Amino acid sequence: MRFGILGPLEVRTDTGEVVAVGGPKPRALLTALLLDAGRVVTFDGGLNAVQARVSRVRRALPDGLIEFTGGGYRIAVDPDDVDAHRFDRLAREGRRLVAAGAHDAATTVLREALALWRGPALVDLPEAEAQVARLEETRLSAVEDLVEAELATTGTSVGRLRELVAAHPFRERLRGQLMRALHDDGRTAEALAQFEEVRRLLRDELGVDPSDELSAVHLALLRTGQPARRGLGTALTRIIGRDEELTRLAAPVRLATITGPGGIGKTRLAVEAAGRWARDVCFVDLSALVDGVQVPHAVLGALGVREPGFARADPVDRLLAELRDQDTVLLLDNCEQVLDAVADLVRRLLSACPRLSVLATSREPLGLTGEVLVPLEPLADAQAVALFAERAAAVRPGFTAGPEVAELCRLLDGLPLAIELAAVRLRQFDLPELVARLREQDHFRLLSRGDRTAAERHRTLRAVVAWSWHLLRPEEQQLARRFAVFAGGATEDAVAAVCGSDDALADLVDRSLVRVRAGRYRMLDTILLYCGEELVAAGEEAALRQAHARYFLDLVHRADPHLRRAEQLDWLAVLSAEHDNLVAALRWSARHDPPTALRLITGAAAYWWLSGRRDEVAEVAATLLDDVPEGFEEEYVSCVVHAGSRASDAQRARALDVLRSLDRPLRHPFGAAVWAMAHGPGPRLPVQLLHGDPWNAALERLGEALIELVDGHPAAGEKSLEDVLARFRRLGERWGTAQALDWLAFAAGRRGDWTRAHELWERALALLTELGARLELVDVLCRRAECLVRQGEWAAAEADYRRAAELSARPDAPPVDLGLAKLARLRGDLPEARRLVDRVRAALAAGDPIAVLLRTGIATESARLAPPEQALPRHREALDNPMAGGVADGLEGLAGAVDDGERAAFLLGTAVALRGAAVVGDPDVSRVVDRARDVIGPEAFAEAYARGAGQSREQALAVVEEELSAFRR
Incomplete structure (x- = not known):
């Protein structure tokens, strides 16, 4: 909460709501407690009366805020939450900065301090005369300090100083400041007259002479020297990462404006560029100005123009007279809050002063003809890392940039000021902890300590953004905070639909708060965080998040049918550009609007799969499986598919029951239609689910073809796949086409037609790469690698497995691990093979649906790595597979474990009967064949x-059942 006692007692919540305290006595009690915030206060008067007042105050405040201890009461608040204490702190800080010569920073701090006063102090505590006198004296001293800082920078108002001197005629510091201000305005005679007036007053009223300090001011005025022009000074650090911009500014131009958001490094670049121009440069800081009328006076002050005789002249005329024939560069820093006045002054100066150049820094351009714009972007990754490493080494000697630095710089948007503020925190945190805190979006609290001598707006990251925020008009602030719901930017249409209007969007671009590239509008994450806080404070977040989710739900519904046609690449690009928004909408909806989340997962199913991102939504999908809402049966099934291993067996069974119960075509067929790909073969989907759409029909035919191919009818399956390929090609749909090509290649590779297999795989991989279907690429690469192993191309097979591992969403993808385990075993590296098989078995135990599909391979590979006495049971375990092709693989493994050569040959033949064809080139089968022939001879083997x-x-399945019975016994 916030408390005010510099004026009538005021209590506000953190959201700005006023809290009523009660009558005069409770208000006096609370004021007394706040005056000594954090300390115990005792009260005179009857105990019951004090307790009654405390009770009334407690009812108005949060529980536990007022404590009884040590015979008195204490209010448990941070003193900085009380305006009087905050004022004291800021006043002390301002005086310290003035003494240190940091006048710009002092001006900001002291203005903030004096703005806390809303009226006479402690009006609700009449008996506090001594405290009131102390506060008033501190206030007047702060005013004098502020005047001192203004005199050293932009100048101060003579009229205001005259009013202060009239109110406090004996304060010699104020009198001396008025004398200096008059002199700075070219009115030295009036300044000397002030000294004579105060000398007479002091003698007549107090019988004393002016102090040494005031006499020194008088002597300086008598000598009337010309103040020095304000130059650039010397930078304490080197500039990093602005080579391109410095090249653009290598030679002086008449007018150049460096634009960009706060903290991007505009002032640093301007000083560096102007310092290389080999011309007289005058630096003019406009950040403290609030009124355009002050601009020419600030420039005059920086130029050191104080000559007498211009008292009645227009300040712009004085500037023209000073600069008309000078070869000078004016560096106008921080123009944004007085932009119109700066633009008008610059236009007049450049028109009349042919040798003058102006280099300005601003959040937005001046908008003048001939203006050269130098927009600053965040630092590139390498530049940002170099900046952090250099600043970090100054804080922590010997610092070496590790891989975490690149992530830290990305989290800070490559903003130089943010990176420098982060480097300072290495005094407190190790680098990994610093990065972890930034991942939690703790930017503003973490980066709250900067250069004490810097201007207030550059000391903390929050102050940098707040400076820009407070310069916005109300309608611009409204759009900026609403824009915070977007993740990853937005199109103009999305901004208009979600935020209610985009009228101020161009203005936000001009003010460097929003960037636009190729029709897409974005905010830096740092600015987005600040605007998000403002959105919450305005009480608009829930409504805006709802509008955001509904907009993107509508978008995925519009895109869905196009993703199953020839135009799918265009629509994938549309949705890929909105990926961050889709995920943000999904995560918010899962917590606050589950029906919308169910629709988002299902409507975008084709996108999740085709773009290889389905694993990214698995965690959210799993949170939506507790129930099957009425009317959301299809959505429930899609969520089970996307949840993957996070869905329980019961939830998968429920989803299958739901699929069987549906009596209508699927609205969004992709999510449910890929059931078999996610959870393995099972009962076919009811015909009506995929009815009425050419893509659905092609997909249904693909399912039939795959069952034929792997369930003992390879020739029929291959013929059906040719039909599937033709269907998908007619639609122009790449994903289905790639599926057909992949499985045709699989069939060709199994029968030894290597050339055709690899041609088909190349075409499938090209289509999936074009789609960006990362996870499908993993599957295809693994199937091609299996074929390469049978060809004896083990190095090429390993390369495919390694590439598949890089593309996989998980480091322990079971198909990759199982393939690499086989390669390791074939090469004789049994420890590595066992390690990989154990990892796949762990995935199977955890219920990974992909691992379940590989059950036979896992059992067979485990058996080949097991001691002889354990091999036979494990090979028999491998026969437990619902597909004939999988059972055949198990039989071939079993054949290698039996001691009877004739039995081994018979089992190998039985595998061919089940599969419908032999698999060419399998090295494990070849070894079994060679060993059996050696034992029983070629004729007996044949x-x-x-x-x-x-x-x-049926006979072959009976053989399998016999082996399984032995395993079960």
Whole structure:
């Protein structure tokens, strides 16, 4: 809470709401407590009366704020939350800065301090005369300090000083300041007259002479020297990462304006560039000005123009007279809050002074003809890292930039000021902790300590952004805070739809708060955080988040049908540009509006899959599976698919029941139609679910073809896949086309047609790369790698597995690990093979649906790595697979574990009967064949193999059941 006692007692909540305290006595009690905030205060009077007043105050304030202790009462608030204490602190800080010569910073601090006064102090505590006198004296001293700072920078108002001197005629410091101000305004005679007046007053009223300090001011005026022109000074650090901009500003121009948001380094660049021009440069800081009328006076002050005789002249005329024939550069810093006045003055000066150049810094351009704009962007990654490393080394000697520095700089948007403020915090935090805190978006609290001598607006990150915020008009502030709901930027249409209007958008761009690239509007994350706080404070967040979620739900619904047609790349690009917004809308909806979240996951299912991002929504999808809302059956199934391993067996079973119960075509078929790809083969989807749409029909045909291919009918499956390929090609749909090409390649590779297989895989990979379907690329690369292993191209196979691992959303992708485990075993690296198989088995135990699909491979590979006495049971375990192709793989593994050569040949033939064809080139099968032939001879092997291969499907399954029975016993 915030408390005010510099004026009538005022209590406000953190959101600005006024809290009523009660009558005079409770107000007096609370004022007394606040005057000694944090300390125990005792009160005179009857105990019951004091307790009654305390009770009334407590009812108005949060619980526990007023404590009884040590015979008195204490209010448990930070003294800085009380305006009188905050004023004392700021007044002390301002005086220290004045003494240190940091006049710009002092001006800001002292103005903030004096602005806290709303009227006479402690009006609700009449008996506090001594405290009131102290506060008033401190206030007057702060006024004098402020005048001192203004005299050293922009100048001060003579009229205001005359009023102060009239009110306090014996204060010699004020009198001396008035004398200096008059002299600075070219009115030295009037200044000397002031000294004579105060000398007579002191003698007549007090019988004393003026102090040594005032006499020194008088003597200086008599000598009347010309004040020095304000130059650039010497930078304490080197500039980093602005080579391109410095090249643009290598030669002087008539007018150049460096633009960009606060903290981007405009002033530093301007000083560096002007310092290289080999011309007389006058630096003019306009940051403290609030009125355009002050601009020419500030320039005069910086130029050191104090000559007598101009008392009645227009300040602009005085500037023209001074600069008309001078070869000078005016560096006008921080023009944004008096932009119109600066633009008008610069136009007049440049028109009349042919040898004058102006270099300005501002959040927005001056808008003059011939103005050269130098917009500043955040530092590139390498430049930002270099800046942090240099500043960090100054704070922590020996500092070496590690990989975390690049992330830190990205979290800070590459803003130089933010990076420098972060480097300072290395005095307190190690680098990993600093990065962790920034990940939690603790930017403003963390970066709250900067250069004590810097202007207030540059001491903290919050102050940098607040400076720009307070210069905005109300309608611009409204749009800026509403823009904070967007993650990753927005189009103009999205801004208008979600924020209610985009009328002020161009103004925010001009003021460097919003950037636009290729029709897309963005805020730096730092500015976005500040605007987000303002959105919450305004009480608009819930409504804006709802509007944001609904807008992007509408967008994915409009995009969905296009993602299954030839135009899918265009619409994928649209949704990819909005990815951050989609995820933000989904996460907010999952917490506050689950129906919208269910629709978002389902409506964007094609996007999640085609772009390889389906794993990114798994965690959110899993939070929506507790129930099946009426009317959201299809959405529930889609969420189960996207939840992946996070969905329980019961939830998968419920989803399958829901699918069977649906009696209408799917509104968004992609989410439910990929059921088999996510959870393995099972009962076919009811025909009506995929009815009525060519893409649905092609997908249904793909499912049928795959079942034929892996369930013992490879020739029929391959023929069906050719039909699927033609269907998807007619639609121009790349994902389905790539699926058909991939499985046709799989079929060709299994029968040994290597050339055709790799041609088909290349085409499939090209289409999936074009789509950006990262996870599908993983699957295809793994299938191609399996084929390369059978070809004996082990190095190429490992390269495919390694690339698949890089593309995978998880470092322990089971298909990749299983393939690498086989390669390691074939090469003789059994420890590595066991490590990888154990990792896949752990995924299977955790319920990973992908690992379940690889059950046979896991069991077979485990068996080949097991001691001989454990191998046979594990090979029999591998037969537990719902697909004939998987059972055939298990039989081939089992054949390698039996001691009977004739039995091994028979099992290998039985695998062919189940699969419908032999797989060419499998090194493990080849070893079994060679060993069995050596034991029983080629003819006996051929006879046993043919006997197994000649079985009917039912006979082959009976053989499998016999082996499984032995395993179960």
